[in-house]
Amino acid sequence: MEIVPYVLLSLGAVFCAYKAVRSPRLLASALYLAVVSALVSVMLFLLGATEVAVIELSVGAGLVTVLLVYALSMVGEDTQDPPSYIPKPLAFVLVVVAAGLVGWMTLPMLPLPQATRDLLLVDVLWKQRALDVWIQIALIFSGVLGILGLLTESQTVTEDEIEPEALEPVSAVIAHQEAGWRKAEAASEAEVRS
Amino acid sequence: MTLFNVLIVTVACLLGVGLYGLLITRNLIKIVVVLQLLVKSVVLAFVVAGKVSGHPGIGESVAATIIVADTIVAVVALALAVQVRIRFGTLDIPKISSLRG
Structure with a gap:
């Protein structure tokens, strides 16, 4: 009876993952992905990996979904998923072979021993694998810099697109005004001479 | 059947679902969604x-x-x-590659 919640969560996660792949609308795909992330984080919590579950729920279901919705709001929802070049039966057969190999090679590997919680995540992460923490910090900074660079580049692109169109009418207006002034000057000179 | x-x-x-979607x-944004699905399974496998x-x-x-790296990706x-x-x-990959000239 211990495995019943895991089975239910697994069925829900796989179903939502399939819906995320097959959904024609990108917003629905993003929301199904958030549901998959939430279900996986509940499974991680039940497995005892509470810290990873919290990170997965906040980052996977929260931040990534917000980013996807933001990108979709910039791109527009009109981008339908075109049909694939690979025939779907061939893709299905390939995937069944790959997933079957994963299960076939992993399942008979070892029976489930009693998990010994000898080292906590905090100890491992800060003492044994401190390099991982530095890599994570570097990754976060590189991500922030990349986003800043790409967003500022998009602003300059829009300005470049606007400038030539905007300058032409202004120069035309100035030329028109100058022509008017010359006419007025010529008319005043003619009056003075007469 | 054990846990x-x-x-x-x-x-x-x-x-399998992630590979099928890939x-x-x-669509470029859909590929990001599918990569996230793949990484979810990998995180579960590591735990x-x-x-x-x-x-x-x-x-x-x-x-x-992995979660941090995947989020940056x-x-x-x-x-x-x-x-x-x-x-x-467009976000269609073949059209982008054909526009390369």
């Missing part, structure tokens, strides 16, 4: 492997690192997709 079997079957199913998808091998801390540590990929959409007007 380990259920979890491994879940990992294999999520991996094969049939041509299960750590728990099974008797060193849960190492598995959880690697899983946390998603961020940069989405920003690139937005830029591609602004410059090329």
Whole structure:
């Protein structure tokens, strides 16, 4: 009876993952992905990996979904998923072979021993694998810099697109005004001479 | 059927669905979604492997690192997709590659 919640969560996660792949609308795909992330984080919590579950729920279901919705709001929802070049039966057969190999090679590997919680995540992460923490910090900074660079580049692109169109009418207006002034000057000179 | 079997079957199913989506998808943003699905299964696999091998801390540590790295990948990929959409007007990968001239 211990495995019943895991089975239910697994069925829900796989179903939502399939819906995320097959959904024609990108917003629905993003929301199904958030549901998959939430279900996986509940499974991680039940497995005892509470810290990873919290990170997965906040980052996977929260931040990534917000980013996807933001990108979709910039791109527009009109981008339908075109049909694939690979025939779907061939893709299905390939995937069944790959997933079957994963299960076939992993399942008979070892029976489930009693998990010994000898080292906590905090100890491992800060003492044994401190390099991982530095890599994570570097990754976060590189991500922030990349986003800043790409967003500022998009602003300059829009300005470049606007400038030539905007300058032409202004120069035309100035030329028109100058022509008017010359006419007025010529008319005043003619009056003075007469 | 033990708990380990259920979890491994879940990992294999999520991996299969993600690979299937990666094969049939041509939209750039959809590819980011499918990559996220793949990474979910990998995170679950690492935590299960750590728990099974008797060193849960190492598995959880690697899983946390994977989550951070994958989030950065998603961020940069989405920003690139937005830029591609602004410059090329499409998110379809074959059309982008044919526009290269």
